[in-house]
Amino acid sequence: METFIQLTVNGLSNGAILALAALGFVLIYKATGVINFAQGEFLLIAGFVIWFMLVVVGVPWLVGIAVAVLVGIALGLVIERLVLRPMVGEPVISVIMVTIGLSAVLGAIVQIIWGTRPRAFPDFIPSGTVQLFGATVAQNRLWALGIVAVALAGFGLFYTRSREGIAMRAVADDQQAALAQGISVRRTFAVAWALAGVSAVFGGALIANLIGVSGAISSFGLLVFPVVILGGLDSVPGAVVGGAIVGLLTSYVGGYIGGGLETVIPYMALLAILLVKPYGLFGQLRIERV
Amino acid sequence: MASATGVYHTSYRADLALRHTRAEYFRLALALATIAALPFVVSPYWLTVLNQIGIAIIGAIGLNLLVGFTGQISLGQGGFLAVGAYTSGLLAARAGLPFGLDVACAMLVTAAMGTLFGLPALRLKGLYLAIATLASQQIILWVVTHWDAVTGGTSALVVPPAELLGWQIYGDMAWYWVIAFCAGVATLAATNLMRTGIGRAFVAIRDHDVAASVIGVDPFRYKLLAFFISSAFVGLAGALTARYNLIVTWERFTLDVSILYLAMIIVGGLGSVAGAIYGAAFMIAVPVWIEELSRSLSSLAFLQPDLPAIQQLIPGLTIVLSLVFEPRGIARIWQRIKDYFRLWPFRH
Numbered sequence: 001m002e003t004f005i006q007l008t009v010n011g012l013s014n015g016a017i018l019a020l021a022a023l024g025f026v027l028i029y030k031a032t033g034v035i036n037f038a039q040g041e042f043l044l045i046a047g048f049v050i051w052f053m054l055v056v057v058g059v060p061w062l063v064g065i066a067v068a069v070l071v072g073i074a075l076g077l078v079i080e081r082l083v084l085r086p087m088v089g090e091p092v093i094s095v096i097m098v099t100i101g102l103s104a105v106l107g108a109i110v111q112i113i114w115g116t117r118p119r120a121f122p123d124f125i126p127s128g129t130v131q132l133f134g135a136t137v138a139q140n141r142l143w144a145l146g147i148v149a150v151a152l153a154g155f156g157l158f159y160t161r162s163r164e165g166i167a168m169r170a171v172a173d174d175q176q177a178a179l180a181q182g183i184s185v186r187r188t189f190a191v192a193w194a195l196a197g198v199s200a201v202f203g204g205a206l207i208a209n210l211i212g213v214s215g216a217i218s219s220f221g222l223l224v225f226p227v228v229i230l231g232g233l234d235s236v237p238g239a240v241v242g243g244a245i246v247g248l249l250t251s252y253v254g255g256y257i258g259g260g261l262e263t264v265i266p267y268m269a270l271l272a273i274l275l276v277k278p279y280g281l282f283g284q285l286r287i288e289r290v
Numbered sequence: 291m292a293s294a295t296g297v298y299h300t301s302y303r304a305d306l307a308l309r310h311t312r313a314e315y316f317r318l319a320l321a322l323a324t325i326a327a328l329p330f331v332v333s334p335y336w337l338t339v340l341n342q343i344g345i346a347i348i349g350a351i352g353l354n355l356l357v358g359f360t361g362q363i364s365l366g367q368g369g370f371l372a373v374g375a376y377t378s379g380l381l382a383a384r385a386g387l388p389f390g391l392d393v394a395c396a397m398l399v400t401a402a403m404g405t406l407f408g409l410p411a412l413r414l415k416g417l418y419l420a421i422a423t424l425a426s427q428q429i430i431l432w433v434v435t436h437w438d439a440v441t442g443g444t445s446a447l448v449v450p451p452a453e454l455l456g457w458q459i460y461g462d463m464a465w466y467w468v469i470a471f472c473a474g475v476a477t478l479a480a481t482n483l484m485r486t487g488i489g490r491a492f493v494a495i496r497d498h499d500v501a502a503s504v505i506g507v508d509p510f511r512y513k514l515l516a517f518f519i520s521s522a523f524v525g526l527a528g529a530l531t532a533r534y535n536l537i538v539t540w541e542r543f544t545l546d547v548s549i550l551y552l553a554m555i556i557v558g559g560l561g562s563v564a565g566a567i568y569g570a571a572f573m574i575a576v577p578v579w580i581e582e583l584s585r586s587l588s589s590l591a592f593l594q595p596d597l598p599a600i601q602q603l604i605p606g607l608t609i610v611l612s613l614v615f616e617p618r619g620i621a622r623i624w625q626r627i628k629d630y631f632r633l634w635p636f637r638h
Contacts (some may be wrong), residue, residue, distance in 0.1 A: 035417040085613045092361050092416040097552060098613045100365070100420075104549050104606025111599035224430070225421050234416075264432040267425035274410050274422050 005135035007255040008248065013141040016148035017210070021203035022227040022239040024196035028219060030172040030234045033143020033193035039100040039219020041106035046072055046204030048114050048122070054122045058204045061124045065201065065277075074196030080193035084283060085186075107218055114172060118214030125209060144206050151202045152240065155195075159236070164191055172234070226266035229273055232283025241281060244267075306485055329466045337462040339578050345530045346570035348476045351563055352523025355480060357552070358561035360516035361496030362411050362550065369407075369430030372543035374400040374528020376434060376441055379449040379538040386584040389452035389459070389533065394415050396529035397522045403430070404521025411513050415499075427548055435540050447538040461583035465534050470529060476523055480563045483519070483587040489612065492516050496561070500536040546602065553605035557612045559621025568620040577601045 014109045037043075049071050053064035083102060087095050125143040130138045159165040171177040172189040179185055207217050227246050231238025246266050252263035273280065300304040302610035313323035329337055350372060356362050381387040387395070407426035409420050435444050446586055450469075452459045459468055483489045491512045499509050532538045550573060558569020580600060584593040593600065610617055 035420070037420075068589045083610055083614065090613070090617065093357070093361060094613050094617060096363060097556060098610055100549055100552060101556075101606045101609025103605060103615070104546070105610060106598045106606075108603035108606060111602065116598075117441075220396075222424070225424060230423060231553050258563070260432070260436055261461055267428045271410065271422060272617055274414060274425075276550060278414055278418055290327050 002135040003255060005133050006137060007251045009132065009135075009137045009141050009145075010249035011251025012244060013144045013148075013247070014210075014251060016145050016246040017203060017206045017243075018223055018247055019066045019226050019240045019243025020085055020148050020199060021242055023152065023236065024199035024203065025224050025228055026234065026236055026239050027155075027168075027192050028196045029167050029197065029218070030236075031188045034095055035233070036154060036196065037096065038079075038103035038106055039196070039200070039224055040074070040218035041103050041110070042200035043204040043207055043221045044110055044215065044218040045106060046197075047074065047208035047213045047217050048110055048199040050113070050201070050205050051107075051119055051121055051208065055119070057192070061122070065205065067209065068201045068205070069198055072201045073202070074197075076193035076195070076197030077190055080190050084189075084193070095236040103218070104196065107215070110203065112217070116215060116269075118212050119217070121213050123209075124205070140209060144209070147202065147206065149201070155199065156236070164188075179193075198226060220256040223266055226270040229278075229280055230272050232280030234284055235280070235282035238280055238282035293466045298490075300449040308481060308485075324597065326583060329463055332335045334462065336578075337473065337575060341462060341465055341469050342533060343571050343574045344466070344473045345527050345534065346551075346554065346574050347567050348475045348530065349524050349527035349551055350558065350566040350570040351476050351480045352520045353551050354558075354560065354563065354566040355483070355523065356516050356520035356556040358512050358555055358559075358565070359484065359496060360513065361406070362513060362516060363416065363420045364423045364520075365420055365548045365552070366404075366407060366427040366430070367524060367546070368543040368545060368547035369427040370400050370404055370524040371528040371531065372430055372540065374525035375532040375538045375543070376447065376528075377525070378529030379532040380440065381446050382452070382533065383447060383449050384467070386450075389454050393526065393529040393533070397525040398530075400528060401518045401522040404517045404524070406523075407516050408514055408517030412510055413518065425543070431540060431543060434543070441540075444446065444540060445530055447532075449532050449536050449538060451536060451617055453531045459533075469530060469534070472526060477563060477567065480523070480566075484609025485561065488512070488515065491559075546605075549609070550605045553608045555619075556617075557619050559619030560617075562619070562621040564624075565619050565621035568624070574604060577604055582605075615616065 019185075020203045021039065021043055024042065025036055028034055046068050049068045050064050053059050053067050054061055057064075059067070079102065083094070083098060087098055108269045123140075125140050125147070128139045130139050130142065132142075159169060167178070167183045168188050168191060170181065170183055171185050175185050178188070180224040202274075204217065207220050211220065213215065223246060228239060229242070230245055231240070231242030246269070249265055249269060250262045299310075304310075305410050309318065328340060330342065347365065349385075353364065353367055357362055367603045373394045378392045382389070382390040385392075402466050407430075410422040414422055434441050437443070441447065454468075455558065459465060484493075491502070491507040493518075494505070495509055495512055503509050523538055531542065554569035554573045555566055556569070558567065559571055560567025577600075580593070582599060584597065616622060
């Protein structure tokens with residue numbers, strides 16, 4: 001029972017972090033229809049920037065996060081303007097390949113600036129353990145869950161309450177109708193990319209807190225794909241549910257079966273879902289048969 | 291695209307011919323002469339680079355059949371190369387199969403695996419397919435590194451030297467001819483495939499799958515066939531990697547390799563056999579050039595410690611830049627150069 005609770009808390013917190021990472025992905029896909037294969041590298045860059053600000057420059061962690069948020073926004077805007085905008089109107093396959101290329105470029109740039117040596121991430125949330133239902137649970141896991149809940153609620157409020165958020169939903173729904181309402185689609189695309197950069201800061205900080213700052217963050221970021229496919233590519237609640245499922249699945253398989261199977265089980269689940277229900281649990285059904 | 295003046299066809303046979311003008315035959319002869327002369331003029335190190343290029347050409351042609359001609363994106367190239375390399379290596383090392391037979395088996399096994407992982411393509415398009423093939427890449431690599439009893443897990447698999455009809459293929463020079471022969475056959479096979487009904491069906495599916503099914507092209511059958519044929523080429527490339535290097539390790543087949551091959555066909559030209567050749571040569575040769583430059587020029591010596599990262603940067607940068615500036619790649623640039631001289635001194 002104790003193992004079960006530990007595995008559940010670990011799985012849920014991993015899942016929550018994955019959901020946050022997937023959120024940036026869903027934001028971009030929903031608003032612009034672009035699938036961003038470089039999301040893992042966004043997380044990687046955010047992790048390294050925060051580490052650099054806190055450890056090398058030595059600023060308070062709030063300032064470090066603020067700088068990382070600015071870098072995330074700038075990164076999103078620059079990529080949208082220089083790479084994605086010229087691709088408007090190109091075939092889907094070209095847009096996919098351009099983000100794949102982008103992921104390799106960003107990964108290499110991080111490697112050129114900071115090298116490949118893994119770094120320890122400073123404890124910005126309390127470590128140690130607490131007792132929960134008779135099981136010993138790492139405290140930082142619970143903190144991660146809380147932080148993700150707050151971040152997701154913040155993004156949810158942005159979507160439903162702010163002008164920009166509502167404009168973004170309008171663009172996602174129907175670009176022409178949004179244009180007719182006087183919403184700038186270009187501006188909304190830019191905001192979507194900037195927001196993806198911001199969400200990557202929180203996701204990247206939490207992942208780095210779990211596994212340290214290294215290239216492994218971007219491999220962890222690849223798990224975003226099983227999450228979004230399970231939940232549905234264009235669904236924010238889907239990202240949360242998908243994150244929980246993938247987190248729990250890897251945690252239980254790792255705890256009860258082991259043997260490295262936990263690293264590949266999300267991809268097997270992904271293939272199975274794609275064959276049975278390609279639009280995921282909550283995705284919008286667009287029936288297109290060939 | 292301009293065609294030469296005075297060339298007209300009076301039969302379908304002439305219309306279908308691969309080459310029409312004397313200039314085209316001359317360029318072919320020139321290319322063949324260059325291939326025959328190259329190994330005698332380059333340094334031993336560049337001979338190994340040429341061999342790598344030859345193997346990459348076969349793999350890139352295979353990938354281009356799938357991505358460029360049929361429009362089915364694949365991120366699983368590294369995984370399929372691994373299937374080919376391990377099948378050939380294991381059959382040669384454990385079962386002692388003669389060279390040739392193991393390569394043929396590797397092609398068949400890879401083609402079968404490609405078809406199996408291509409099954410999602412029947413229901414999925416574009417981005418969903420990209421994610422599905424990404425998953426297959428991860429799964430294949432996981433099986434290779436965890437199936438200790440067969441593949442030896444993460445330790446290297448040593449492959450015995452190849453022997454063909456009593457001739458021991460040993461050393462880079464001998465392998466150059468074997469690889470050049472295989473790459474030539476692959477080029478010819480792909481070029482000819484694209485003038486058959488099958489090739490036209492592939493292009494029809496890429497351009498519009500619904501319209502293709504209306505004119506009687508069965509997308510189910512031809513998508514799977516594209517995965518089968520493309521993976522057979524990739525299996526050949528994988529098998530040659532195993533037999534040429536005499537060693538198989540899983541690090542050669544990671545996701546980076548899939549991206550590298552995508553970069554090859556994008557920079558060379560999607561949907562062009564010649565493009566796959568240009569792209570493979572470009573993507574293999576450029577990192578080597580950069581390495582040599584940084585070693586010979588002292589002003590570029592600061593690049594030395596960053597070389598691994600730069601070698602990772604090049605494929606990504608190539609993909610982004612060519613898609614943004616010249617989506618049809620080197621093949622299109624070469625076409626424009628030819629058109630320019632054909633029409634000279636007139637511009638249009």
